[in-house]
Amino acid sequence: MSNGLNRFAFFLKQAEDLMSNAEKQKMQLYGCIKTMPEQLFLCWKV
């Protein structure tokens, strides 16, 4: 598998987990992101 594909796959998995978590938390995606480790959280807000 190419590195580029792996990179996307890694973040897509993260997005999938995040969305599934947000759905469980009654659509509070922002709240779920804010509870992520700071380094990951900052990556979402550009």
Place this chain on the structure above:
Amino acid sequence: MLEGLAKLYKELHNEKRFTKIKEQCKLIEDSLGQIDYYDFLQTAFAENKQIPPYARQYVKQQFLNKIAQLNEILIDKDWIKKDNKRVKKIAQKISEADWMKPQQEVESIQQFYGEAIYAIIEFLDETSFHFDNVEEDVHELRRKLRWLSIYPHALQGCIQLTKEKKMLPHLKKYLTKAITTSPFNSFPAAADNTSFLLLNKNYFLALSWLIAELGNLKDEGLIIAGLKEAIQQATSVNDADAYKKTYILLGKKQRKMESILNDAEKITKTFVTENNLEHLVFSTATIAEKNRGK
């Protein structure tokens, strides 16, 4: 991160495919940015007892509206529900892309960095280093600069920092303890990457300093802009009167917007005229060259 990868890869290959992915991810990240803006204002206003209840209520309501808008997007665009259709669609699209060999990809990423830096310099040339709007000038410039520090994280190890031996005197002022010890300034490990783009460590740290300083100035400016916005939503005052009211509410210690914008102009001009952006990229390297300390 997904937006960052799509933004970069659309310039490397499969432009149409990655542009579409970029737009889909950007919609989410922009919405999160808007929620975060009103969340930031809520916190800032909570710390100041002079802020009237109507302004607090306005930012709270905007925060809730933006969350509702994001949730609509998440459902409409199939990010949630419907068995994660959006994620699966993107996974399918990227699996069919024309991925390059590592060495060729890294050379293209080097070129991409050069073009991104040129675009930033061009953006600044257009303003002649004169900023008159915190959102359109300072925040926008910071976003453009910040992408340069996000790609190394998104690319997971294929961008590394050089091991600097020498320190140029003009960079010393940027390499504060907060910057040199920040965990955000270390890149992901090389992992199984075999080709690398090397960034000059001290120039990268200097860039991080500028991003951090512009971030502080942007936040200070956005409190003024946010309170002015809240005042104008609740009352029918013109810009000048809204600013007057804003500064009264924020107290004597609050600097004027002009002073914030001037500071942003000053540090940006110094940084750019030192040609620091042009020295950010060092070279590409194979794994053997990197291990030899290139």
